[in-house]
Amino acid sequence: MPLTELKISSIKPHNKSFSVLNARGLCIDVSPNGAKLWRFKRKISGKEAWKGIDAWPEVSSKQARKIIAPFRMTLQNEKLKKPEKS
Numbered sequence: 001m002p003l004t005e006l007k008i009s010s011i012k013p014h015n016k017s018f019s020v021l022n023a024r025g026l027c028i029d030v031s032p033n034g035a036k037l038w039r040f041k042r043k044i045s046g047k048e049a050w051k052g053i054d055a056w057p058e059v060s061s062k063q064a065r066k067i068i069a070p071f072r073m074t075l076q077n078e079k080l081k082k083p084e085k086s
Contacts, residue, residue, distance in 0.1 A: 003028065003061050008036065026068055028056060038064040042075055 002023045011020060013034045019027045029037045038053035051071060053064055 002065070005057070005060060008056055008061065011036065022061060022064070024072070026064060038067075040068045040071060042071070 003020065008020075008028060011028070011030055013030055013032050015032055017029060017031045019029050019039070021027045025041045027039055027041060029039055031037075036056040038056060038059055040051040040053060042049055042051070051068070053059060053067055056064075059067070
């Protein structure tokens with residue numbers, strides 16, 4: 001279930017940075033100083049990669065999902081183009 005603005009605002013920082021999954025690869029990283037940054041996690045050639053988006057609340061959860069939509073489409077198209085291994 002995607003994070004709401006209320007849920008994001010209630011996330012408290014810890015001694016170490018941590019991530020809270022939003023939905024389908026989108027997450028919000030919370031630093032010890034309380035900064036919250038949107039990131040999109042995906043796999044490229046079997047390796048995990050991250051795309052930084054922007055800080056919350058400058059970018060809302062709804063805006064972050066819209067921003068990553070083209071990246072998801074690109075990844076889906078790349079998966080369809082790959083030939084099957086035999």
